[in-house]
Amino acid sequence: MRRKIKLSGLAVSGLLFLSACSRSEVSASSGNGWDQLVYFFAQAIRWLSFDGSIGLGIVLFTIIIRALMMPLYNMQIKSGQKMQDLQPELKALQAQYSGRDSGSRMKLAEESQALYKKYGVNPYASFIPLAIQMPVMIALYQALTRVAFLRTGRFLWLELSQPDPYFILAVLAAVFTFLSSWLTNKAAKEANFAMTVMTYLLPALIFFMGFRLASGIVLYWTVSNAFQVVQILLLNNPFKIIAARQQAEREAKERQAKMRRARKKARKQRK
Numbered sequence: 001m002r003r004k005i006k007l008s009g010l011a012v013s014g015l016l017f018l019s020a021c022s023r024s025e026v027s028a029s030s031g032n033g034w035d036q037l038v039y040f041f042a043q044a045i046r047w048l049s050f051d052g053s054i055g056l057g058i059v060l061f062t063i064i065i066r067a068l069m070m071p072l073y074n075m076q077i078k079s080g081q082k083m084q085d086l087q088p089e090l091k092a093l094q095a096q097y098s099g100r101d102s103g104s105r106m107k108l109a110e111e112s113q114a115l116y117k118k119y120g121v122n123p124y125a126s127f128i129p130l131a132i133q134m135p136v137m138i139a140l141y142q143a144l145t146r147v148a149f150l151r152t153g154r155f156l157w158l159e160l161s162q163p164d165p166y167f168i169l170a171v172l173a174a175v176f177t178f179l180s181s182w183l184t185n186k187a188a189k190e191a192n193f194a195m196t197v198m199t200y201l202l203p204a205l206i207f208f209m210g211f212r213l214a215s216g217i218v219l220y221w222t223v224s225n226a227f228q229v230v231q232i233l234l235l236n237n238p239f240k241i242i243a244a245r246q247q248a249e250r251e252a253k254e255r256q257a258k259m260r261r262a263r264k265k266a267r268k269q270r271k
Contacts, residue, residue, distance in 0.1 A: 055155020
């Protein structure tokens with residue numbers, strides 16, 4: 001879980017790092033395969049820019065990409081949810097085998113693997129979708145920063161090449177980023193300090209970066225995270241998960257109560 005949180009937390013900084021390392025313009029004559037993918041994304045956005053509205057093209061292309069990648073996101077969320085559900089038992093194992101000697105560490109690893117096998121959980125399953133998603137999202141991000149014709153034009157009140165003068169997009173991007181993280185972690189059986197920190201840290205980073213970055217980039221962040229909020233509510237609604245868990249707990253308590261009453265009645269009858 002901690003590794004997953006670190007990877008998620010590095011997503012935004014990774015985008016910024018890679019964009020900083022690749023500032024050169026991309027055009028149809030760019031030679032390497034990565035730049036061609038970036039330019040292909042840019043052309044797709046321009047094709048979706050009805051009436052020449054690049055902003056509309058960004059919105060539509062982001063929605064299309066996120067929709068196509070929904071199975072991967074869903075796989076990642078489901079895998080992360082399973083790992084969250086196992087955290088109490090994993091912590092119990094860590095407390096039981098807390099020694100720093102090699103024997104304790106080996107026993108902890110063996111017991112953890114047995115626990116994963118028991119519940120059919122692959123602790124690395126959530127990394128596979130992330131490894132596929134990140135190059136796609138980085139290519140989309142670079143299309144918005146390295147292709148000249150995507151850095152011009154207006155959309156609603158925005159000049160896409162300039163920061164939002166009213167900071168509305170920065171606020172929306174931060175709000176949807178927070179909601180996405182909060183909803184993802186809402187159904188966790190117990191709070192995790194690192195998860196809580198990232199839930200508030202990432203939106204703060206997005207918010208302050210949104211003051212300085214071009215509106216086209218922040219528009220992409222806003223639409224992408226808004227889509228993810230809707231996706232979570234549709235496919236992995238934490239409120240439904242919590243309700244189902246509480247129902248299962250109530251049913252388990254009722255069964256235990258019935259068994260206690262039955263044993264008590266049996267003892268009385270024997271007397």
